[in-house]
Structure formats: structure tokens, C-alpha cells
Amino acid sequence: MLRVSLYRYNPEVDDEPYMQDIEFDTGGKDLMVLDVLEMIKGDDPSLAFRRSCREGVCGSDGLNINGKNGLACITPLSEVVKKGALVVRPLPGLPVVRDLVVDMTLFYQQYEKVQPYLINNTPPPAIERLQSPEEREKLDGLYECILCACCSTSCPSFWWNPDRFIGPAGLLQAYRFLADSRDTATDERLARLDDPFSVFRCHGIQNCVAVCPKGLNPTRAIGHIRNMLLQRAT
């Protein structure tokens, strides 16, 4: 038997959030956390959480599972359950819409700030802008991000300043475009980042690295941005 504890909050009826305890029979199987949630929802359709692809590609079901952020669909019980208990809460630091669903507006606003698209106003070539294999290689470890928000919502600096610190996810994408040989706005991009909050609230805590379900390293990307700023200014 698995003791499941779920964060519940329905602002229309509850005065405040509470933890709901449920005894759950796994049937001896090593289920994914998402499977458990789905089965519980089968009995209690009022439980709200996001999900879509159920295989770690869409990034919708980022949750705080036994204290650590991760994607419920690719987190097996055997990896997280300790002493027969599973505690599931919404991603920390963002406003809760209902139960395990958070309002991601702040997260997306930071993403928007880094202008996550190629900027190149030179006349486009007939077919496409080419890159050498070496130039393309620089984007590895950056383009794979699925914007699940597990990293940014595990970062204390993002908890305190989600409106001013871009956060690991946004900064990883900032570097993805700074590193792209086809982008010509490097200087403008860097100029927009050189304030005391956007990049420099990162104190190298590295929670982002510890939780990223895609194995990406936002701290390293932030270090690259810092070096680019340093080169440009000294």
C-alpha cells in the first residue's frame, strides 16, 4: 500500500489549501507518478492537474514530487517513494490556480523577455541560413528544453524575484540564441541582460541542474552569458 498525500485547493470552495491523504494500491507494480494521479482522478474527478503526452516531451506535468521537482509521467515510484509515502504538490513559487495546476504567467513573461526567436535582418538566402556542423553543435544541450518550469520553480532566486530574475529556463534560452551563429542581435541581447537582476540574481545554487528532467545545465549557460557580458564590457 502506498500512502499518497495530495495538495488540494479549489478556490471556489476551500478557504485554504490542504493535504488529502489517500491509501493507494499499486498492485505491486512500479508505476509512474502520473499513473497514480490518473487512477486517483478516476475515483475522484475533481482532482486537477495538467498532462498531455505522458512521455516527458510536452512538459505539462511538472510537479513537486516528494520535495523535488520533476515530470510525473517519467518519474517512477521506485525513484521517489521513501517509507511508502508519496507527497505531490504543485510547482513551488507560482500562484496555484487549482490543486496541482499553477499559473505560469510569470514564467512565460520571463521567457518572452529573452526574445526566444532568431533575429537576423540581413536578406535571407534563397533556401536557408546554413550552419557548419561545429556551429550547430553549440546548440546541443540548449535547444532540448521543453519549458516544463521544473528548474525555475526550484530556484530560490526565482522564488524571491520571479518578476525581475529571468530564471534558469529563460536564461538557457537566452544563451541558445546568443550561441546561434545565424543570430545577429548578440549585442542588443547582451545589453538587455546587463542589470543587477536579469542574470546576476543567479548565485550558482544549481537546483536547476539537479531537477532538469532533460538533463540540461542552465547554470553552465548562465556562466557563458556572464563571460560574454564580461568580454563585451572589459
Next chain:
Amino acid sequence: MVTSVTSLGRSGLYDWLLQRVSAVVLLAWFVCIGGTILGAPELTFVYWKSVFSGTAMRIFTLLALVSLFAHAWVGMWSVVTDYLTERMMGPRAVVLRLTVQVVCVIVLFSYVVWGVQILWGN
């Protein structure tokens, strides 16, 4: 771009660099003082005074004091803008934040002046 008028250098990079450089200066100074204390035949007032009577040591110590000022200001400014914010405590945060910032600057400035007095006093 998030602007701020109370950070030391107004630029994230400048503050960051200053904090790194000042940290190195402080480390070097403490190693130097540690060595002086450990290497002393006997730790007397006369010996201590002679250590700080050299111009090089005075310059180094003043540099360490100024570094302390910069280092602590950048650090305290970060702490204050993390925790004493409108997001954490509502509109009254700005008063508290500014007060703490001013107190910090006064204390740090006093340390520097006091240090100069000690170094160049009799």
C-alpha cells in the same frame, strides 16, 4: 532590462565583478594578517603597531577596508532586494528596504573612516 538606482554600480556585471575582486583582496589580506599573527615572536602592542606603521601595510589595509565596503554593500543589497520586497511583505516594504540600505551604508562608511583613523592615528 531591470533598472535599479540603489545597487552599487547600477550594472549587474559591475557589481558582480567588484564582488569577485574585493573577495580576492579580502582573502589576501586575511592570509597576510594570519601569517603576521602566526609568525610573530610574541604578540605585543609594540609589534602590532610596527606591523601597521609601514606604508605598504597601511595601503593594503585601506584597500581591504574599501573592499569590505564594496563587498558587503553588494551582498547586503542582494539580501535586502531578495527578502524585503513588496512581493514578500506588501507596500510597506519600500520604507523598510530603504531604511536597511541606508543603515548598511552608514555602518560600512563608518568602518572605513574609523579604520583610516586607526591606521593613521597615533
